Amino acid sequence: MKTALVLSSALTAVAFAASAEEITVMSWGGAYTVSQVEAFHKPFTAATGINVISVDADNPATPLKAMVEANNVSVDVADVNTSDAVRLCDEGQLEEIDPASLPPAPDGTPATEDFLPGALSDCAVGNIVYSMVVAYDASKFPDDKPATIGDFFDTAKFPGKRAMWKSAKTTLEMALMGDGVPAAEVYDVLGTPEGVERAFAKLDSVKGQIVWWEAGAQPVQLLADGEVAMTTAYNGRIFAAAVTENKPFVAIWDGQVYEYDLFVIPKGAANLEAAKKFVAFATGTQPLADQAKWISYGPARKSSGPLVGLFQDGKTEMAPHMPTAAANLTNALPSSYEFWVDHEAELAERFNAWLAN
Structure with missing residues (x-):
């Protein structure tokens, strides 16, 4: 009985630890963050059990750079624009992201061929065109x-x-x-x-x-x-x-x-593997298409385009409101x-x- 109780407690502790895993994602706030929470954060948590804490900044590249330089990184993923992604990568502030770790399109097209030109770089993965x-x-x-x-x-x-x-x-x-x-x-x-x-x-x-x-x-x-x-x-x-x-x-x-906004992972991220899982999940074909239900930004993958449909109101066609129309x-x-x-x-x-x- 005592052994069973100890085993049960151990299993409960393991389950709690798994459910307690979390990452912090920094974005720009407003309707944009809402679109990410609905299309990326909630489905990612449902699929993996990893909780996502959302924080916002006027321009996430600025606090991200300060965190890395102070060796006090409190976010795992950040959403930044292209010029900041390239600059921060060149400065060694970001983790590299292997394109092979990203999911292919539904028809099997590799991610490297499915993302729009310029949406992938050594340290960043595009999510939207705004x-x-x-x-x-x-x-x-x-x-x-x-x-x-x-x-x-x-x-x-x-x-x-x-x-x-x-x-x-x-x-x-x-x-x-x-x-x-x-x-x-x-x-x-x-x-x-x-x-x-x-x-x-x-x-x-x-x-x-x-x-x-x-x-x-x-x-x-x-x-x-x-x-x-x-x-x-x-x-x-x-x-x-x-x-x-x-x-x-x-x-x-x-x-x-x-231009693009892209996901990056700062050097020193406390939850590196979970952060990589999030980036791969969020930039899959369906999640990127789903984001367009919440905001009029174009998905960065070719295979997502045909899946873009109506806004969350169920009546507004999103395609004409995309920058890429x-x-x-x-x-x-x-x-x-x-x-x-x-x-x-x-x-x-x-x-x-x-x-x-």
């Missing part, structure tokens, strides 16, 4: 509606304050497109001193009308509060506000700047991580100096 777009409050423009990136900078024709991300990245590209530079030529122009001057001159034309935002939830709130009439914003945030909260917000796809790519700019890895320091310094004047 974009920075211009959006406006339709109630502010009852007659003539803004339709192009140029309209964002035309405060005479479309009066009202603007909001923009407080960052050189995307802001400078959008300024050039707003000044008539075709998307395909933006980085060639921005790579010259004259192009940089042109971008800042365009920003000068609206500087007194700009409210600067730093966290992804802020531009939507600024629109909702009536503090601005137009803003740059992540397309998924605008979609969520318009569809789930019935806000009169409209995205302008002309001049969108799109053909109709939305007419004058769209794929963000160049190569450009930003090379130029971020100098352009950020110039941008901050411009803000201070």
Whole structure:
């Protein structure tokens, strides 16, 4: 009897230890984190028994880098953009992730062939394609509606304050497109001193009308509060506000700047094997397609695309709201991580100096 009791207690302890296994995943908050919790975290826990703790940051790359450098890493997986993923990997801040550990497509296509170009790197696995777009409050423009990136900078024709991300990245590209530079030529122009001057001159034309935002939830709130009439914003945030909260917000796809978000594992992650399991699970074909039920970001795998269906409301077709929809790519700019890895320091310094004047 005593032996049986001891054995029972031991088995209970083992079961508790297994059920107590957990990882911490850091993301960007808002509707985006909700989409990950529903499509990735909950199904992963159901499949593996590994609990997922969700934490948010304005830009997860910043605290991740600080944690690794302080040798005090408290997260196991983080969601970062492409330029940060490449930079952090080059700096030795991230664990390498073997593409062979990722599940193939349902038809057997290897992950290396199924992910979209640029979605896999030595230390990162893409999950979504998102974009920075211009959006406006339709109630502010009852007659003539803004339709192009140029309209964002035309405060005479479309009066009202603007909001923009407080960052050189995307802001400078959008300024050039707003000044008539075709998307395909933006980085060639921005790579010259004259192009940089042109971008800042365009920003000068609206500087007194700009409210600067730093966290992804802020531009939507600024629109909702009536503090601005137009803003740059992540397309998924605008979609969520318009569809789930019935806000009169409209995205302008002309001049969108799109890129990947990717999962990375910081050096020193306490739960490395569980973190790798999570990344492999979350970036499978079906989970990536399922995420689109919750937010209008495109999946990073080719095989996920045909599985994208309706929003969680059961009536909104998601395909037209994806940055990668053909109709939305007419004058769209794929963000160049190569450009930003090379130029971020100098352009950020110039941008901050411009803000201070």
